[in-house]
Every structure is written in C-alpha cells, then in structure tokens.
Amino acid sequence: MRPSLVGDAVPRRLWRLPLGYFGSDESRGSGMGGLRSGYVTGVLPGVLWTFVVATTVAVAWSFATGDAYRPSLIWSAAAGAGLGLAGLRWRRGGSRMAIWGAMALVVVAGLVASWSPVAVGDSATATGRVSALIATALGSGIGLWVILRDCTPGALSRHHFEAALIRFLTGFGYIFFTAIVLIPFYVMVMTSLKSQQALLQNPLDFSLDLSRGWDLLRSYRELLTDYNFGRYLWTSFGVSVATVAITLAFSIPGAYAVARLRFRGRALFSRSILLIYMVPMIVLALPIYIGFSMVGLRNSLFGIVLIYPVTTIPVALYMLQGYFRGLPAEVEEAGLMDGLSRLAVIWKITLPLSLPALASVSLYVFMIAWNEFLLAFMLLDDPSKFTLTRGIASLNSSEIPRQHLMAGAVIATVPIMALFLGLERFMTKGLTAGSVKG
Amino acid sequence: MTNSTEPAPIQPPPQARPPKGRGRLARREARLAWQLLLPTLAAVSLAVIVPLLAIFWISFKPVGLADLRPPAPVLRESLRGDGDDMRVEYRLRNSSQDQQVTGVTLRDTLPDGVELRGEPEAPCQVEAREVFCDFGTLEGGDRARVAIPLRAAGDPDLVEEAVEGSLPTVTGNASNILTNLDFTFENFIRIFDGAEFWSVFWVTLFYTFFGTAGALIVGLFAAMLLDKSFRGQGILRGLYLFPYVAPVIAVAFTWVTLFDPFSGSANALLLQMGVTGEAINFFGEKPLALIMVTLFEVWRYFPLSFLFILARMQSIDTDMFEAADMDGASPFQKFWYLSVPQLLGILSVLFLLRFIWTFNKFDDIFLLTGGNAGTRTLTVNVYEQAFAVSNIGAGAAVAVVIFLCLVIFSVFFFRVMSREEGL
The missing domain is CATH 1.10.3720.10 (MetI-like)
Known part of the structure; x- marks a missing residue:
C-alpha cells in the first residue's frame, strides 16, 4: 500500500471518551470479579495451556514416530490445574520450588500410575513415552510460570488478569501458527521421501528409514x-x-x-x-x-x-x-x-x-x-x-x-x-x- | 469631489495576462508521457480490453468448443481400378454436421504419364491436365464424390503414387460462428435457468465472505503476535509467509494428500486421537468440502493480511499507548479503543480488495476439488461450462456475470478507497 495509508490521525472514538474512562487499577468489574480471582486465573489457563501443550506434543510425537499418542482430557486437566495453582505467586516474587515440584509430580504420576496428560498406545517405545511425558510437563510448567507472572492467589486487578490472558493467547498463537504452517510443508517433504507401501500402511509414520541411503531420493531421481x-x-x-x-x-x-x-x-x-x-x-x-x-x-x-x-x-x-x-x-x-x-x-x-x-x-x-x-x-x-x-x-x-x-x-x-x-x-x-x- | 480628478484604474497591459491553454513545455511533457505509456497501453489493451470485448461478444453466440475450427470441405483423393476401369476419385466431405460451406471448388493437376480416358464426371472439367471442379454449396454433413477416368502405362504403384501425390487445392467459404452476426440469448437463459446458478452463486458468496473475513481475522491475530521485537521475530515472520509464497499447485496437492480419506495423515491422526470414529472424506462431502476450501483460502492468504496489518501497526504512534497506560487502561481496552480504530482503515481496504480477489479466485478450488461436492464457484463454473460441457458460449456468459459483479464491487471499492487514501 502507499505510505499515505499509514496516516496518523487520532482515532475519533478516543475523543469521545469521558475523563477517567479507563478506571483505576483497583476498580473491579462486578461481573468479572469472580473470574478474576487468582485461583480461577491459575486453574483455567493452567488447564487450557496444559491441554494445548499435550495436544502439541501428541501431534509432534505421532508425526515423528508414527506411533499412537493422544492428549488425555482428564489427566491434562488434572495436571493443568495443579501446575496452574503451583505457578501462582504465593509469596512475593514467587518461588520456583512449587512449580518444579508440580512438574516432577506430573512426571512421576505419569510414569508410575500412567496418569499421563499424553496417552500412549501400546506400540510406542519406552523412550518415546518418557520423552513425551517430560516434554509435556516442562512445556506446561515453564509456560504457565511465564503466563502467571504477577498473578497472586487472591483477587486480581483487571490489568494483571488481562495481561495473563494475553500471555496465554500469545503462547497459543505461536504454537497454532507454527503448526498450521509447518505441518503441510513437513508432510509434503516427508511424503516425497517415502515409498507407496509405507504410506498406505501407516499414514502417520513419517520417520525416515535412513538405511535406504540415496534410495530415499528415488522419486526425485x-x-x-x-x-x-x-x-x-x-x-x-x-x-x-x-x-x-x-x-x-x-x-x-x-x-x-x-x-x-x-x-x-x-x-x-x-x-x-x-x-x-x-x-x-x-x-x-x-x-x-x-x-x-x-x-x-x-x-x-x-x-x-x-x-x-x-x-x-x-x-x-x-x-x-x-x-x-x-x-x-x-x-x-x-x-x-x-x-x-x-x-x-x-x-x-x-x-x-x-x-x-x-x-x-x-x-x-x-x-x-x-x-x-x-x-x-x-x-x-x-x-x-x-x-x-x-x-x-x-x-x-x-x-x-x-x-x-x-x-x-x-x-x-x-x-x-x-x-x-x-x-x-x-x-x-x-x-x-x-x-x-x- | 469630481470624477475627473480620480486617476484612471490601472489596466494590466494585455500581454501580461496569465497564459490560457497549455504552453509548449506542458504539451511536450504530455507528449512524452503518452510516448512512455504507449507500450503499456498497447499491450494491456491487446490482452485485456480485446479479450473483454471478445467475451461479451462470445457470450451472445451459440458456440461450442468444436466450433472453434470453422467448417471446411475435407478432401480424400484416391486412384481406383486398373486398366479400362482406372479412375481418380475425389471424395469431399463437409467437416461440419449442420452448417453449409459455399463456393466449394477443387483444382488439381494430372501428373505426366496419365491420360484422360473419357469425359470427367460433372461438375469437373479437364483442360490441358488441369482439373477444375465446382461443387457449389455443400450442406452440413454432405458428401460429394466425383471420378475422372484415366489411362496410364507403366507400374501401377508408381502411377498411384504420382496421381495421389499431386496436391489438390480445395476452397470453400463457411460462415464462422465467431465472426458472423448470429446472436442469441440462449447462453444467458441456460445459465440462469434452474436452481444451479443460484446454488453456485451462494457458494461463491459463502466462500468469498468467510474466506476473506477469516484471512483478515487470522491475519490480525498473527500481526499482534509479531508486533513486538524478540529474537527470532524475523524467522517467524518469514515462516508465516510460506503458505502465500509457495506455488498454489504445490500446497493445494499437499492439502489433498494430507486430508485424503484413505491415506491422509489428518484422518489417521483424528482416528487415533478418537476425535472421529471413521475416516472423514474432507474434500468429498457436501457441506464439509466447502468449509475445507474456505479454510484453505484462509490458510493461504492470512500471510498477506498479516503483512499489511503489521506494517500499519508498527506505524501507530506509541505516545498514545503511553498516555493510555498513564490513564490506567488495561491491555484489552488499549486494543479495543486504540489499536482497532487505528486499524479500521487498512482493515476495510484490505477486506474489499481481498473480497474482490477471492471472488475472482479459480486455481485453489479447481485444484482442491475441481468444483465437486458443492464447491463450484462462479469462476470454476466458467471452466466447467466452457471445457467440461464444451459450451464456450455459456462459459463466456458466466464470465460476463462475474465481470459485472466485479464492476459493482470496484465502484464500491473506489468509494471507500477515496475516503481512506485520498486517491
């Protein structure tokens, strides 16, 4: 577009705003008050974020290995709620002990009782199983720690609440866009390197059989x-x-x-x-x-x-x-x-x-x-x-x-x-x- | 006071008036401008204006794909019989089944070594080895056969070769359907007839509206993500442009492969995650296929909207946001009351332009579904009518309808554009 499109007019709507329109940091909306409690803010993005991470890990691991991985609704919700609560700043400045502890707990629960946010099919290897679990725990824990910055257990200001929500949406956006752009191109390249039988046998299996050597590039040749x-x-x-x-x-x-x-x-x-x-x-x-x-x-x-x-x-x-x-x-x-x-x-x-x-x-x-x-x-x-x-x-x-x-x-x-x-x-x-x- | 003492009003000298009309320099500049524009004008009118006029012309013509070759007489020459029965036979056929060819004549030269054995059959005459036949008019599907008795000595194979080797010239005039003055409304009646046109029209509107709006909203979201500097921002921006930069044929076939009902990874993934019980035929079922092609449109064109919106966002004055921060505006309030009004201009221009372009889009749907499963838009319909049904006239009629819609959109567009850009 031409640069003249990039005008610098002050938006007309801004002029009409009464003084003090935005309200102070302390003002609490009556409807949003309950939602803006720190506990809800911890648990809700916690659950959503953990589910997003679990889905991402499941899709990525499925595409990489061809084995069955899928996010478990119940266990990712449970892990997310726990991680979300642990991610809240209980003390001033926050302590990392709680979130690391919660992450370890998620991994242990997944390994011992198979209450894992990522459910794994029988065909999957032990390495795949453990790495998926650890990746999910780390991704959700560290992500939530960043998302819930400034979020204390009690009532939250509108500012902090919205900032946390925006951080959640930002993280989700990066994952979402990267996935929708990369997956088709990944499939394009990997399909060109497979053989017809392998494709029909398991359409998810994009792992490369490196022993084929140069034969991988057969379709190109x-x-x-x-x-x-x-x-x-x-x-x-x-x-x-x-x-x-x-x-x-x-x-x-x-x-x-x-x-x-x-x-x-x-x-x-x-x-x-x-x-x-x-x-x-x-x-x-x-x-x-x-x-x-x-x-x-x-x-x-x-x-x-x-x-x-x-x-x-x-x-x-x-x-x-x-x-x-x-x-x-x-x-x-x-x-x-x-x-x-x-x-x-x-x-x-x-x-x-x-x-x-x-x-x-x-x-x-x-x-x-x-x-x-x-x-x-x-x-x-x-x-x-x-x-x-x-x-x-x-x-x-x-x-x-x-x-x-x-x-x-x-x-x-x-x-x-x-x-x-x-x-x-x-x-x-x-x-x-x-x-x-x- | 008397008037006589007053000085006469000063008259400007006549030669000092501002010049009227255009001076030499201005004329020279204009001439140079036209000279510089001439190549472009010539090329564009040849390849845009002429085809546009042609499409209007053709849309009123009853013309099919086969009529592109005008009817003409087709000749076969052969030597038959031997000895006393030897003759050269000319067989003529009208290539068209329903149109006449007038003034059909044939000229040929008899080779050396053959002699005329008797009178040639009417309407042929032979003078000094020159054969001339005037067949007059050949009706559609008509055939004519005429034989000239010959006598020859020598190897029959050589004679046959010599006789058939001569190259007869055949002439004939046929009225070319593309250039004659037969007009018909049949094409328009045919395309507006029945419910098909309206279903195509609504599909086009659905695809255009949701494809455009979706790409805009997703693009806005992507632009907000990248409207901050962090390490890797450039890489992500480049990555998010991939869908638009890659050839449409490559990405369309990738989507078809990805969503294949039998060997597609998407189905395998959904099945394995338990989202669906059986494989979904994404591009083959009626409402789903339309949604999928719309999603493809959103996926492929969100990079464009995001690029434009990002450029606009980065030019918004940050002072305003600082002022809002001082007033205690929350992040959502800043977005809704500051960013959105600033972006409204570019969003509306983008929406209109993209709306027009999505409306014109052909390749994407053609490659994804070929217009099947309820995804036939107007542009795909042009191709279907002209090449699948072989009715060029009807295809042209659909193209005319598209063009008229486009004219309406662009009038609207220039109104908004003038307001936004002062164009």
Whole structure:
C-alpha cells in the first residue's frame, strides 16, 4: 500500500471518551470479579495451556514416530490445574520450588500410575513415552510460570488478569501458527521421501528409514530422469526471467509517466491500472485460449512469454509508480537543469535511486510467473513444453504414486522459497506494496 | 469631489495576462508521457480490453468448443481400378454436421504419364491436365464424390503414387460462428435457468465472505503476535509467509494428500486421537468440502493480511499507548479503543480488495476439488461450462456475470478507497 495509508490521525472514538474512562487499577468489574480471582486465573489457563501443550506434543510425537499418542482430557486437566495453582505467586516474587515440584509430580504420576496428560498406545517405545511425558510437563510448567507472572492467589486487578490472558493467547498463537504452517510443508517433504507401501500402511509414520541411503531420493531421481522435470525446471526459470525482463521494460516508463509527468487523464489512468489489476484471469483466459488457438500460439512457450507479462505489467506499474512518487523530485529537476533529457534523467537518476524497488518488483513478478498455473494449464498440452506447474498438474493422476506428486511439489517450492528466504527483505516489501492480488 | 480628478484604474497591459491553454513545455511533457505509456497501453489493451470485448461478444453466440475450427470441405483423393476401369476419385466431405460451406471448388493437376480416358464426371472439367471442379454449396454433413477416368502405362504403384501425390487445392467459404452476426440469448437463459446458478452463486458468496473475513481475522491475530521485537521475530515472520509464497499447485496437492480419506495423515491422526470414529472424506462431502476450501483460502492468504496489518501497526504512534497506560487502561481496552480504530482503515481496504480477489479466485478450488461436492464457484463454473460441457458460449456468459459483479464491487471499492487514501 502507499505510505499515505499509514496516516496518523487520532482515532475519533478516543475523543469521545469521558475523563477517567479507563478506571483505576483497583476498580473491579462486578461481573468479572469472580473470574478474576487468582485461583480461577491459575486453574483455567493452567488447564487450557496444559491441554494445548499435550495436544502439541501428541501431534509432534505421532508425526515423528508414527506411533499412537493422544492428549488425555482428564489427566491434562488434572495436571493443568495443579501446575496452574503451583505457578501462582504465593509469596512475593514467587518461588520456583512449587512449580518444579508440580512438574516432577506430573512426571512421576505419569510414569508410575500412567496418569499421563499424553496417552500412549501400546506400540510406542519406552523412550518415546518418557520423552513425551517430560516434554509435556516442562512445556506446561515453564509456560504457565511465564503466563502467571504477577498473578497472586487472591483477587486480581483487571490489568494483571488481562495481561495473563494475553500471555496465554500469545503462547497459543505461536504454537497454532507454527503448526498450521509447518505441518503441510513437513508432510509434503516427508511424503516425497517415502515409498507407496509405507504410506498406505501407516499414514502417520513419517520417520525416515535412513538405511535406504540415496534410495530415499528415488522419486526425485525418477522425476528428473523419466518425467522430464529437469527440463520443466529450466522452462519455468526461463519463462519467469523473460516475464520479469519484459514487465520491467514496459512498466518502468509507464510508471514514471504516471508518477512524474503531467498529462490529461493521469488520474483516470492511475485508477484504471488498479481496475485492470482486478479483472479475473479466468474471464480473460477463455478469449485468450480462443485467440491463441486461432493464430496457432497455443502450445508454444512464445505464447506463454507473450501473455504472462500482460498479467504482471499492471501490478508492476502500480508498485513502481508508488515508489517513484516517493522519490524527491528535486534531484531529477537538478538533472534536467543540468541539461539531461527526460530519458537520461530516468536512466541516470531515477533508476539507480529505485534499485531496491526494482528488486522487490522483480522478485514479486518472478514469483507470480513461477507460480502461475491457470494459463499454463489451459494453453500447454505438449509435454515437451510444460512449465513446472503444468508438469505437476500432469502428475495428478491415479496411476502416478503420491510421492512423485509431492516430490514435484517440493521441486517447485524449493527454488522460490530459497529465493524468498535469501531476499526476504525485498520480498516482504514487494508483497506489501503490490500484492493485494492473490 | 469630481470624477475627473480620480486617476484612471490601472489596466494590466494585455500581454501580461496569465497564459490560457497549455504552453509548449506542458504539451511536450504530455507528449512524452503518452510516448512512455504507449507500450503499456498497447499491450494491456491487446490482452485485456480485446479479450473483454471478445467475451461479451462470445457470450451472445451459440458456440461450442468444436466450433472453434470453422467448417471446411475435407478432401480424400484416391486412384481406383486398373486398366479400362482406372479412375481418380475425389471424395469431399463437409467437416461440419449442420452448417453449409459455399463456393466449394477443387483444382488439381494430372501428373505426366496419365491420360484422360473419357469425359470427367460433372461438375469437373479437364483442360490441358488441369482439373477444375465446382461443387457449389455443400450442406452440413454432405458428401460429394466425383471420378475422372484415366489411362496410364507403366507400374501401377508408381502411377498411384504420382496421381495421389499431386496436391489438390480445395476452397470453400463457411460462415464462422465467431465472426458472423448470429446472436442469441440462449447462453444467458441456460445459465440462469434452474436452481444451479443460484446454488453456485451462494457458494461463491459463502466462500468469498468467510474466506476473506477469516484471512483478515487470522491475519490480525498473527500481526499482534509479531508486533513486538524478540529474537527470532524475523524467522517467524518469514515462516508465516510460506503458505502465500509457495506455488498454489504445490500446497493445494499437499492439502489433498494430507486430508485424503484413505491415506491422509489428518484422518489417521483424528482416528487415533478418537476425535472421529471413521475416516472423514474432507474434500468429498457436501457441506464439509466447502468449509475445507474456505479454510484453505484462509490458510493461504492470512500471510498477506498479516503483512499489511503489521506494517500499519508498527506505524501507530506509541505516545498514545503511553498516555493510555498513564490513564490506567488495561491491555484489552488499549486494543479495543486504540489499536482497532487505528486499524479500521487498512482493515476495510484490505477486506474489499481481498473480497474482490477471492471472488475472482479459480486455481485453489479447481485444484482442491475441481468444483465437486458443492464447491463450484462462479469462476470454476466458467471452466466447467466452457471445457467440461464444451459450451464456450455459456462459459463466456458466466464470465460476463462475474465481470459485472466485479464492476459493482470496484465502484464500491473506489468509494471507500477515496475516503481512506485520498486517491
């Protein structure tokens, strides 16, 4: 978004607040009073947090070993209540004795009486059993100790109560987001390394049989040799680079004109860029398909390189003109005064100043072209001309084993991820600048 | 006082008036601007405006996938018989079953070594080895057969090769359904007919609304988590962007694999934890599939909302929070009365933009379910009508409906945008 969006207006609602609106630290809400007792605050987040940790450990251990782990509702509630009470600051400053004691108690109860927050199936090894128990106890105990900072047994101030709640939500958020992002990618990579029988036998077992050695990468080898994926990789790379080059060649002059030069219809133009950017690809894909079939551009990479930049030029133009507007016009005017022509100003002053923006735009356009699926799917039928995404789509059939499909997905994901992680700063900027588009 | 003593009002000299119209410099600047914009304008109009017009045109045409190739006469030439019975046969067929081809003619040259043995069959004439036949009009599905008796000496195989090796030219005019002036409302009647359109429409709205709102709320939550500096904040931020950066085809197939009813890990996990008694067909059952594709949308696009919201959050003035702290505001009060009003602008812009984009989304659902199990949205319907049912006209009609919805949304969007951004 453009920086002007980041305004600094004081929120209107704040003005209307009466003096002393927020109340003092000591004020107690009548309804919330009971809930804000330290005991409740200790027990409730204690139970919830311990259950979250137990579930996390169970899922992680299941995925790592393939054995049956699951959180036990009763015992994680019991352990959570105990740990929560032990985590309260009974004395000023608190003592760690209570929480360590409670953690030890959870471990002992789990080992001796199998009252464990994480229930374990028969197949699990002893090491797995004990490590899951200890991890749960440590995770819930230490987490609760942090969550319940400043929480005393008696009545709590609204401040302390909400702060504890926020710390609980924060911890939960980190676990939740990390899990939902990591699990699919973990499954993608691990599935590509397994054999079909192993997958069907136990879909949860992602442990690697390291004795297979290089044979682990068999699906990759087969994709690269039998399925032409090496070639697709290069095709995708070439198409993406060409798209970036063409897009920049078109959008830099256009963006400069919209950002700097005065002409009739400028406002209309900068609006219609955004509008064009919103036209759905599927609406355009149909006539493009028909047109390309008629002139014989279908099934040719030339046609793809012709059409990809058109989808990215409006985005690039929109991103670049925002950046050009932010550059100081005085520098360019100085260049004009010194006798440079406009084009020379663009080439010698504006472009060197906007290298970071050009990097962001290039990366973003590269990402769009690399990930593009719809046009490649509709326009390319000849397996020798596939791009990577089109190649993966052709792997999605019941005759081709799953691990090949996942290996294809990994091959397509790794380069763009490497690029992204290496140049994250530019990428993040590029994403925020232009990519309201999905 | 007399008027005569008063000085005359000072008239500005006529040449000092501010210039009207635009000066040379301004004109030159505008010309340069248009020159710089020309390549973009040309490319965009060629690839966006022309297809848009085309889609409106096609939506009023009764055109199927097969009609993309216009009808034409198809020729087979063969040498038959031998000795006194030898003849070359031309067989013509109209490639279309229901449309006529007019002005069908055939030209061929008889090779050396063959002689005419008798009169050629009508409508063919032979003059100095040049064969010319005028078939007139071929109705849809019509065939024509004409034979020219020949005499030849020598190896029959060689003769056959020589005769069939000549390349006859066939001409014929057919009205191309894409360019003629036949119009029909049938496409629109067909897509609005019956309950199907409305069920598709409601599915689209459900998917769009909950996908957008969900991504926004989850993104807000993620942004609040990362709106503080701690070690590893950069790593987590990069990690949380993964779903958006990875190719859609890779992550969509991963979800399909993960939630497979037979070999999916998610089902195995749920079964083993005792949450469900039997395997769930996540992408195959009616209401569940729609919820799953919406969840996928939320999962894939929360990184975007979180990036925008985080950028906005980090630009909020901290003085305000310090003042609120002095007033004894609790954390939730600070969030609700300070952060939320500050974020409302970006949230509404994001919501509208993402709403439009989710509405336009095709790849995700197409890859996850192919539009089955009650997940067919308008965009998937374009593809279904045009390529699965092979009715390009109906597909174009759906595309027109999408485009009109989009126009309504963007009018709304520009209103809000102008307010928020002063655009």
